Amino acid sequence: MSLAHGSGTDGPADERILVIRAQRGNQRAFEILYERYNDRICRYLIRMIGNDGVGCELAQEAFIKAWKSILSLRDPARFGSWLYRIATNCAYNYHEHEKKRLRNVSWEEYEKEGKGPVAEGPERQVEESELMKQVLAQVSPTYRPCLILYVVERLPQRQIADLLGIKESSVSQYVSRGKEEFRRIYYRMSGKGQGK
Template sequence: MGDATPTSGRMEASGSSGADNLEKREPLTAESPAGISDRLLVRRCQRGDVEAFNLLVQRYEHVVFNFAFRLAGNYDDANDIAQEAFVRAFTAIGSFRGDAAISSWIFRITTNVFLDERKRRRTRQHLSLDDVVELEESSVARQIEDPAPKPEEVVIGHERASMIGEAIQSLPDFQRTMIVLYHVEHKAYDEIAVIMDLPIGTVKSRLNRARVALKDKLSGIRELF
């Protein structure tokens, strides 16, 4: 992940008018997005070019969706979070200054969407999908079909992975986010600092706390050791 290779150094280094002319000669198509830099896509998105945004989504949908999947713990919520993240990215892209990589910026939005949603859910009572609704004369099991695998089912594909996945899912939201960013998404400390809007020292201390918490949860699972 990260910025794709620019199509040419001249394009990136040229003045605005020259870059504009070059951009106009280079059609943006879904068939040949690899050679288009993130910077160019962002610039076009900032002008309201939906096709450029289409290519940006195409470029990052896999990583963003998987990130959302690890955070949310299920396919449907991941879909909601990832969609909302891209919509927010589109509406806010005018304010993206390019100080950080666009990937970090999108991860930051995705993280905020996840944490916002979790906060919203905590304030409202929701029933578990597995609940059985007890009626006076019968019972109704609510069944919301989710054919997609759960994170713990696909992490490694066997029992161990399931246990590790469940342990991660049981962490508080913020700690889970830290663990997923570092250990699943393989983000470096400085990138996590950008995504989480925290100083690097705070990232390290909070990640350590999350790891210690996860260690305590994993230690209780004998089968893992």
């Protein structure tokens, strides 16, 4: 059957069937769900955390948690939303753990450690990309998921509300506040807001 190879219709009914099969212990059905969602969840967590390696590790953690607790999912049609909530909780738990474990290094200390000026060109683009990841990782955990899903993943607000289990009006508010917080952090970290 086409579901075994992941080549059939990829609609909601197909996904619901895969979830029900996974709930009955069918590992192949869960592997197909993993293949469908892994890239999205990994990208989402990389942006939540600001670190490629940690984001991918947390994605694996999210899928392991999902497999272990798939029987707790009451509505198989809501698998995507449920999985995003698990991933979001993994990111929140990681941030809480890191807060307790490490002190934050200020941008000024970073510059003093000899990172110095960088040549223009591709290196500058990489540096800017890394700065954006770091800035995004510092946006409040309340706003960050909505900001990532709306601005980066370009999902509609209704879908974001569904994925995160919040009101659609909250999505709009969180995106707006998240953008403002992102700007403030970016200008502080880049030194562009200091009148140099």
